[in-house]
Amino acid sequence: xxxxxxxxxxxxxxxxxxxxxxxxxxxxxxxxxxxxxxxxxxxxxxxxxxxxxxxxxxxxxxxxxxxxxxxxxxxxxxxxxxxxxxxxxxxxxxxxxxxxxxxxxxxxxxxxxxxxxxxxxxxxxxxxxxxxxxxxxxx
Numbered sequence: 001x002x003x004x005x006x007x008x009x010x011x012x013x014x015x016x017x018x019x020x021x022x023x024x025x026x027x028x029x030x031x032x033x034x035x036x037x038x039x040x041x042x043x044x045x046x047x048x049x050x051x052x053x054x055x056x057x058x059x060x061x062x063x064x065x066x067x068x069x070x071x072x073x074x075x076x077x078x079x080x081x082x083x084x085x086x087x088x089x090x091x092x093x094x095x096x097x098x099x100x101x102x103x104x105x106x107x108x109x110x111x112x113x114x115x116x117x118x119x120x121x122x123x124x125x126x127x128x129x130x131x132x133x134x135x136x137x138x139x
Contacts, residue, residue: 003034009133010039015047017057023139024085031094038129042099049117090116
């Protein structure tokens, strides 16, 4: 239910755990404030909506020691897992879309997607989601 009248489009182009986490936390927070929120995963972000690849996401893969420390701290702070954020966001009415081109490029099919994630329609996505959005955020 869109109680604020605001429409938000979030695009996530990364599969780095901190970026995906921030995109989903932002999306969930905006959704809970009453906005209609659509999160679109494309480019390397497509890995974040792959059932088997999502649990393998890491923070700062180019800085392994720092990444491990960040993930340990996230665990200590009892932050929700990315898997849980997807479940909450979708269950609470958010929309998650996957880029059909990137599905093909990364050797994925619709069957590989996390439950509740839909394949975007390239003919209508920008017209129906991005252009009417009050906010377009990228991660």
